[in-house]
Amino acid sequence: MKSQGPSSPAILSGPSPLGSPSSKLVFSSNSDFHVELRRRVDEFFRSTGRRKRDCPQMYVKTAILFAAFMVSYVLLVFVVDTWWQALLLAMVVGLATATIGLNVQHDGGHQAFSNHARVNAVMAMTLDMIGASSYLWRWKHGILHHTYVNITGHDHDIDIGGLGRLSPHQRRLRFHGWQHWYLWPLYGIMVVRWQLVGDFREIVTGRIGTHRFPRPKGWDFVIFVAGKLTFLALAFGIPLLVHGPWVVLVYYGVVEIVLGLLLSVVFLLAHCVEQADFPLPSKETGRVENAWAIHQVEASVDFARRSRVAAWLLGGLNFQIEHHLFPRICHTNYPAISTLVEDTCREYGVRYREHASIWAGVVSHFRWLRQMGLPPATSLLEE
Numbered sequence: 001m002k003s004q005g006p007s008s009p010a011i012l013s014g015p016s017p018l019g020s021p022s023s024k025l026v027f028s029s030n031s032d033f034h035v036e037l038r039r040r041v042d043e044f045f046r047s048t049g050r051r052k053r054d055c056p057q058m059y060v061k062t063a064i065l066f067a068a069f070m071v072s073y074v075l076l077v078f079v080v081d082t083w084w085q086a087l088l089l090a091m092v093v094g095l096a097t098a099t100i101g102l103n104v105q106h107d108g109g110h111q112a113f114s115n116h117a118r119v120n121a122v123m124a125m126t127l128d129m130i131g132a133s134s135y136l137w138r139w140k141h142g143i144l145h146h147t148y149v150n151i152t153g154h155d156h157d158i159d160i161g162g163l164g165r166l167s168p169h170q171r172r173l174r175f176h177g178w179q180h181w182y183l184w185p186l187y188g189i190m191v192v193r194w195q196l197v198g199d200f201r202e203i204v205t206g207r208i209g210t211h212r213f214p215r216p217k218g219w220d221f222v223i224f225v226a227g228k229l230t231f232l233a234l235a236f237g238i239p240l241l242v243h244g245p246w247v248v249l250v251y252y253g254v255v256e257i258v259l260g261l262l263l264s265v266v267f268l269l270a271h272c273v274e275q276a277d278f279p280l281p282s283k284e285t286g287r288v289e290n291a292w293a294i295h296q297v298e299a300s301v302d303f304a305r306r307s308r309v310a311a312w313l314l315g316g317l318n319f320q321i322e323h324h325l326f327p328r329i330c331h332t333n334y335p336a337i338s339t340l341v342e343d344t345c346r347e348y349g350v351r352y353r354e355h356a357s358i359w360a361g362v363v364s365h366f367r368w369l370r371q372m373g374l375p376p377a378t379s380l381l382e383e
């Protein structure tokens with residue numbers, strides 16, 4: 001019997017979508033840990049009366065984040081008239097956009113915002129407003145990343161093309177030796193690539209990396225087109241009514257660099273650090289050695305668990321282990337269940353890893369990049 005992650009069948013309706021190698025990838029069948037952990041978490045919600053979804057604080061937070069975005073956007077485009085005020089406000093717009101993505105869109109996309117599918121769908125669509133396709137996100141993040149996290153060739157989120165080497169199983173190129181320096185500014189412009197190039201290419205080719213996926217049809221296609229048009233209007237159309245093209249381009253760049261840097265760093269601190277595992281399936285059987293839930297824990301690393309500010313701003317994604325185990329639980333619950341998850345991991349001999357602060361995670365990611373860029377003979381992995 002194969003052990004399957006909950007995000008894959010939960011997100012899609014219809015037949016298995018992946019006409020790709022990942023459809024053959026199965027995990028070990030030992031699911032005792034997962035069964036017991038789910039029982040304990042369910043018992044926690046029963047005994048405390050907390051809601052898994054439709055949490056009031058999530059609705060309040062959504063209103064605050066949207067208000068922050070709208071106020072800062074209007075001030076940036078229509079009110080401020082000095083370059084330094086515009087620069088500061090562009091950074092605030094980038095921050096507000098990132099928090100909408102990390103909190104609202106991410107929970108909606110995982111169907112963790114509400115018990116009502118339509119509420120989740122609307123929240124997920126905020127990604128289209130930011131400029132990236134929520135349809136593609138469902139495949140790339142919801143399915144490929146969440147089912148096959150840190151498995152090279154299957155998890156699209158750890159593949160940044162030849163630009164960098166994030167996994168020990170990716171090909172090393174000579175210039176990766178400097179990637180711990182040059183990748184940081186590139187993280188900032190990755191969002192621009194999704195917005196203006198990558199999404200269109202993937203929709204046209206019907207491929208995400210080596211994985212085929214069905215192109216959007218009907219409402220999915222309408223949302224894709226309407227989302228791109230909304231984004232283009234917000235980023236360029238409306239600002240061009242009151243400013244010159246170079247001014248619009250410069251401040252668009254500032255917003256997207258802040259957005260890209262924040263989104264990338266939150267993701268990379270959780271998976272591309274020294275403490276995370278990067279297993280490969282057996283060549284003979286195609287099977288991953290660990291059960292699905294154990295794999296999720298050991299390929300993820302929490303950070304800054306004691307920081308309420310980090311948890312609030314980052315959509316609970318500093319609790320990445322809890323998120324990967326329970327993607328359909330609203331992130332506002334992650335701090336409350338994290339001790340329970342950690343204790344259960346310890347009991348079952350599953351490695352639960354964390355960094356005490358965001359900074360410790362950043363340092364670990366820097367060191368991981370440096371290690372991945374070293375030639376094989378000097379790689380710390382080989383020692």
Ligand SMILES: [Zn+2]
Nearest residue numbers: 110141146327
């Ligand atoms: Zn996720």
